[in-house]
Amino acid sequence: MKLRNKLIFGLGILLFGTLLGACSSGSTTNGSDSGESKVKLNTESQFPIIADGEELTLSIMAPGMGLAEWKDMPTLQDYMKKTGITTTYNTPPNADFSTKLNLAFAANDLSDIIYGASSNALTSAMEIDYGAQGTLVALEEYITPEIMPNFTKLAEEDPAILKSITTPDGHIYSLPMIARNATAIWYQQPMWYNGEWLDALGVTELPKTTDELYDLLVRFRDEDPNGNGKNDEIPLTDVEMDGTRLWLMGAFGIKTRGIQENDGVVSYTPISENYKGFLQYMNKLYKEGLLDKEVYSQSGDQKKAKGQDNRLGLFNDYYSFFTTGRSEHEAMNDPLFQPLTSEYSKEAVIAGSPRLSRAAFAITKQNPSVEASLRWVDYFYSVEGIKYLEQGPEGVLWESAKNSAGEEVRVYTDQVDLNDTESFRGKITPAFGLVTPNIVVDNEGEYLIRKDANDEPDTAFNEWVAKETQEKMDPAAEVPFPLLYLTKEENDKVSANATDLSTYAKEMEAKFITGVTSFDEWDKYVKTIESMGVEDYVATYQAAYDRWAKN
Template sequence: MNNKKSVLLLASVMVASGALLAACRANTEEKNAAPTAGASAGAQPDKVNADGMPIVKNPINLEFFAPKRFAASDWNNILLWQEYEKLTNVKVKWNTVDRDNLVEKRNILLAGGDYPDALYGNRLTPSDLMMYGEQGVFVKLNDLIDKYAPNFKKLLDQYPDVKKAITMPDGNIYSFPTVTDPEFKSMLTGAFMWYKPDWLEKTGLPEPQTTDDFYRFLKAIKEKDPNTIPLGGGPGWDYLGKYLQGAWGLGNRGTTHPYVDVDPATNELRFIPADDRYKEMLQYTNKLYNEGLIDKDFFTANADQIIAKGSKGVYAVIADYNPEAVYSNLKGYVGAAALKGPHGDRIYSYIGSPVGSPGQFVITKKNKYPEATVRWVDYLYSDEGSKMFFMGFKDKTYVEKPDGTIDYTDEIKHNPKGLTQDQAVSQYLVWPGVGYPGILKQNYFKGAEGMPASVEAAKKVEPAFIKERWAPFNYTKEETERMTVLRADIETYVKEMTTKFITGGASFDEWSKYTDTLKKMGLSEYMKIYKAGYERYKKN
């Protein structure tokens, strides 16, 4: 979280992964048993210190592939990794790519066999982990974690859902995930609906408590000031949709599974985008769009364009991460309440599992130092490592206050060059806007989700939090191969049609045609595989 997310990332991953299946099968030489501790060429576990720093007595060199958010930052020269190299004796050569091109570039590397020692922050899906793990491209980590990852091993014991999420059906662990401290509620939610309290005064309306109230509020804003866009942010459906869906009782198992939850009427798995209540939610949003209450660029602009536009103060209500962190010069926004919908539902389903993306760090079979590499990433799960990763270094990126708390320097919080906090942080650290392995703790995360307004926004909606939140499910090799193809078709089609229904590109008279098309694409098989993953998840 932290940061803007590309709302099309999931679809891109699935399309790219599906296209690679044939190529990966052709590379039969890759299908060797994955190496374990000490098994890779040149590994010298006796020269890896069991604990403390440095990790190795004599310096070693590794190469990692990672996404980055801001083009100006060169990870090979950034303060965080320079200082961490001094601490560990592990020198990492960073091969980075803009996050928008991550999936394409990564899949080219994997398909061609030209991959580095580790993939960092790549948000690999369980499907990717299973496929490349079984082929031997990714190292099995079970024994390595037991021997060289005490911090991460402690987390696995403390939070069983983490272990369930990263253990593949073959019993192996191939990756390190992002983990959020379960008490860090504003991180589990991430984005909210934001507004300035003075708009309540200007419109003379109380804070919206229902979907009808919300519509009237946006409409009153437009009537009061035609030059203000009532609702913006995003971009796209992701943040707005997840905020609204709880008012229709949708998404009742959390955001980790955006398309599937449990139908309370039958207690069976439900494909959310084919449900009649999803249709009702889209009809409601279509009304907002048709009446000019949603930014006309909401579904076409990219994140940078939305940030530039929103920083001008043109949005009255923002569906996004904390505007104070994401946009320039926007202050004073507060989180909105959970809305009650037309059927009486009032759940806040925009909240995920403590397990973020499971595939944030993998070690490839080309790595000559897997033991040292595991120790390198394990430090990021410690209290000290988390503090270093997110806050940096005393008097350089953060200062200690008299009460013992820490905060970013004024240069970062109030950048003299007019940079947003995320942009200013990225001159020294690497977390804004991309994935990473490690643990997110409220004490050390001062990004959008950790700001006081975000913490208060989470408290406001906490009474409506859903009770059960699923972690990611995992699938067998055969299920993975089939599910990759099905997802590429079904989920891409859902995204396309959701936008069309909202913007008027498709009439709601076509709803039956839409659901029939989903069936023809193999929705029943999709749900059958999903159920198999769900049953396995419950059993584990």
């Protein structure tokens, strides 16, 4: 992690120098139909972006998280001073953003920039459709060392970035969030063991096979690891299996319940024998009281309540202390789940994140200066830029101070509620709860600390999580299916039965695991899915994958 961050930090310095020495030409190509923009850009330094005496206003449409109006955010106010570009904002509530964005497209009433939308709101089909119409500007010709040095360097280091954001017509209509932090490989929240239970039972080595996990869960059930003299232990819990499914399916060679790619071959996992083996294993756990009997009926809050009563042995959450209520230091005794093997898969595998989220930044045809807009956002693809975006300018969230060793550190200002620092941060920057266009890295050596601490921040927990991830997840993580775009025709084909397939597979998973449906019905279940057009469904994704692989 430290080496990675230092390399990225060095990259940021290198790219800053590149930008100073080779900025874009004085005029910019306009995204609208009027041709060339008359706005001249500064070619002498990184900031300001526009030349002295020039004026440029860019309107931004983005989801609002409800903590503050964007016009009042100190980071955006300060960035206007740095760049020389005035920005205005249309920020409907996040819950309504998808609807508002669709209405804006339909009415041709778009802002110059669409920011933080994510592919849930600005879908791949919308990118392709509105890109082909010219409503969204194609960006690939602007991704150059002169205009976007930071993003260009990242794309050169990882060719999958451009492959994943290039549509079938060969164009790029949006920029992504790129995750390069220590836990970026997490596909979803991990699973954690209750370390106090392991200590109570004298367990020094975590299970590495499904049989070993079964044996440990039996001990959780039978040997009173919480020490209260009651038979109230729940060895494994979840809410509708949504948190543990991927981690346990991995033991059976399955990375997702749906479309998966292995060695160039695309398949639909819910009808595979490996998936049947997973269901049979989970059914065994359920029947023997090793899987929570309320797994399909409880809420997340109910699950957490059990954790705070010290009744859970293995569970999922972003961090274990979110469920147990313990401190960060106590949570360092709760080991991360060790990926398993089984008779179905001799190598441990888990679903890994592609470390990229699309549709974070798009430019519309109304935009008066595409180049200025891209230089505006490119800063956030550097380590220096994302640090600025996340923490804001000095004097609001943080201020400089000296620690006990005489070294300069960042401490929280007096106006920050130290019991709820994130809510305060969400009021000063748009990089809060959204898929924002930037690189995500670890804050090595740059964590904010309490003013009265007068020393370096305690990063032991973060370093422990990074180490657990590196040792257990990184070697086993594989992306289930690459981020790619379907053509309009392909999207029409799969969308016709995607929901029905997913709904039926999920419904039958619960029935098989809980024993409502016998495995004598497996062949009937498979035939039902086949009758729903799964062969054409897989063939469509296979064609899209083959096209992506050749790109």
